[in-house]
Amino acid sequence: MKLSTKGKYGLYAMFYLAQRAGNGPQPLKSVAEIGVPEDYLEQLLGNLRRAGLVTTVRGAQGGYQLAKEPCSITVGDIIDATEGPLSISECLSDEGCCHRSGQCKTRRVWEYLSNSINDLLQSISLQDMLEQEQFGNTKES
Amino acid sequence: MKLSTKGKYGLYAMFYLAQRAGNGPQPLKSVAEIGVPEDYLEQLLGNLRRAGLVTTVRGAQGGYQLAKEPCSITVGDIIDATEGPLSISECLSDEGCCHRSGQCKTRRVWEYLSNSINDLLQSISLQDMLEQEQFGNTKES
């Protein structure tokens, strides 16, 4: 279980924009400084736009900027937008899955995990990242 | 972000064995009743064996059985064994990753998420599943 570069790059990009919120639109070329190929990043920003997380200004001096306050955008929103809804097992989306119905107690596990992880992702906002407060503590060594 | 069928099938198989713990070794053919191709399942059970989660008896009347009590085997153990260690972002395993070091506050997010998810997975045992107690509550509707 791992997330692809899309989610990672998406978060990079959004964090970049969060750091520059209020400074006007940032062109793709600038955002690409985070170390992602422009052509690829473009697609990701397209997804983020369609998800309503960034707005764009076309034409010269245009670019991308956050559509909302950093405190209203969560890591979960970003992952969703870039990776598509994370379904830990298609058993969740797909109702008629359990061939041998007996053992599908496992389904409850996926359900529980999925909900927990979503809550977790939703609990971290860009604002939290900007403030660098330890957004919760599990295993701070 | 989703886990592959390996983790899912692995959990199916382990739950199957948990339900039959104490009844002697279960041959591959029986375990495959969970709805997984035998040849594929064999690989997964091989991984589970190497991880020390199941033991095997070779020869006639042989088969697979849990290596430990259901309460000492967690969903996390099973996912690890079948999918390999889940690294949400290679930024974690790979130290020298942050090209533009400035923005790698994102790293702390992966760290936090990774730890949280691992804790979560480790918190559910096969015993919990057998008992079907709601192993924690997030969003019980």
Next chain:
DNA sequence: CGCAATGTTGACAAGAATAGTCGGGTATGA
């Protein structure tokens, strides 16, 4: 007006990972 800067869209493709499949072993109980 016209050009340059910029976002928009969709097609394409190499490489890796997934999900099996297969064939030939080895061990063991009856």
Next chain:
DNA sequence: TCATACCCGACTATTCTTGTCAACATTGCG
């Protein structure tokens, strides 16, 4: 010694990931 099992490594079709590319649409500015 034979049938029942597990063990192991190679092979493959399909899908997903990670980009790349080309053509187009929109806007600011001189």
